[in-house]
Amino acid sequence: MSDDVLETGAGASARPESRKKPGRRPGRPSGAHGEQAREQLLDIALELFARQGIGETTLGAIAREAGVTPAMVHYYFKTRDQLLDMLIDERFVPLRVELARVFNDPDSEPVDTLRAFVETLVATVDKYPWFAALWVREMISEGGLLRQRMAERFGDAHKDHAIERIAGWQREGKLNPSLEPSLVFASLFGLTVFPLATVRWRGEGSRSVSAEQLARHVVALLMRGIQPA
Numbered sequence: 025m026s027d028d029v030l031e032t033g034a035g036a037s038a039r040p041e042s043r044k045k046p047g048r049r050p051g052r053p054s055g056a057h058g059e060q061a062r063e064q065l066l067d068i069a070l071e072l073f074a075r076q077g078i079g080e081t082t083l084g085a086i087a088r089e090a091g092v093t094p095a096m097v098h099y100y101f102k103t104r105d106q107l108l109d110m111l112i113d114e115r116f117v118p119l120r121v122e123l124a125r126v127f128n129d130p131d132s133e134p135v136d137t138l139r140a141f142v143e144t145l146v147a148t149v150d151k152y153p154w155f156a157a158l159w160v161r162e163m164i165s166e167g168g169l170l171r172q173r174m175a176e177r178f179g180d181a182h183k184d185h186a187i188e189r190i191a192g193w194q195r196e197g198k199l200n201p202s203l204e205p206s207l208v209f210a211s212l213f214g215l216t217v218f219p220l221a222t223v224r225w226r227g228e229g230s231r232s233v234s235a236e237q238l239a240r241h242v243v244a245l246l247m248r249g250i251q252p253a
Contacts, residue, residue, distance in 0.1 A: 062100050065090055069107060070115065074154035077161050078108065078169040108173055116174070119148055119155075124182040127189050134193040135247070138208075142216055142242045149220045150235035156221035159213070183209065215242045 068090050072081045083104055087097045101107035126132070126140040149156045162170035190205040219238060233241075 061092075061096070065092075065097060065100060066107075066111060066115065069111065070154045070158065073170075074157040074161065078104070079167075083107070108169070109177075112170075112173060112177065116170075119152075120178075120182065123148070124186065127186045134190070134198050137189075138212070138246055139243050142212060142246070143239050145212065145216045146220075146235045146239040146242075149217060156217050159217050160221045164213075212242070215245065 065086060069081070069086050072086060072089060081104075083097045083101060084094050086107075087094045090097070101110065123141065123144055126137055126144060129137070132140075158170065162168040164171075186209065187205045190199065190203070190208055193199040194201050194203065194205070216238065219233070220235075
């Protein structure tokens with residue numbers, strides 16, 4: 025029962041507003057669990073985005089999957105766009121930087137660089153199970169919201185830099201001149217990520233391939249395809 029009900033008559037009407045205790049914001053998690061709850065919601069959002077796509081996933085669906093109230097989700101993310109921007113900043117940008125890092129060494133040889141890129145990509149997919157399915161749904165599919173958002177925010181600077189490195193190696197006679205630099209990344213992602221994205225679709229009798237085996241397979245294909253003619 026509230027204090028207002030307990031206080032009656034003139035005493036209640038004369039009670040200063042400043043004495044009222046402010047209520048807790050709806051949906052706000054209590055104690056030290058706030059940041060942990062936020063991280064869990066981000067993880068659940070990624071899983072749902074990978075499973076059914078960003079466009080089909082509402083904040084309400086994230087709340088149901090997490091077993092919390094919609095108010096709690098809205099406390100952290102006012103809109104789905106805000107949630108997507110947080111995921112990009114906190115989950116995708118670090119991965120993007122790590123994948124681009126292998127092209128930043130001016131003294132690296134092309135074969136070593138591309139091998140390192142494949143191994144980093146495989147390690148990323150192995151560490152983050154949602155990455156492969158999300159890439160297929162949102163980065164290569166027409167109308168992918170993640171690709172659109174990433175392009176709007178960051179453009180193609182990292183990609184253009186890597187493409188120029190590949191073209192430079194070709195001019196130096198270090199790479200097969202028949203390679204199309206702009207297609208190298210699509211080829212690497214296709215060889216590496218797509219097989220891992222289809223794991224859930226395969227039947228029980230399908231042979232399981234480890235991340236290490238896949239990296240070795242892709243590198244073996246590359247070694248014959250990227251050598252100078």
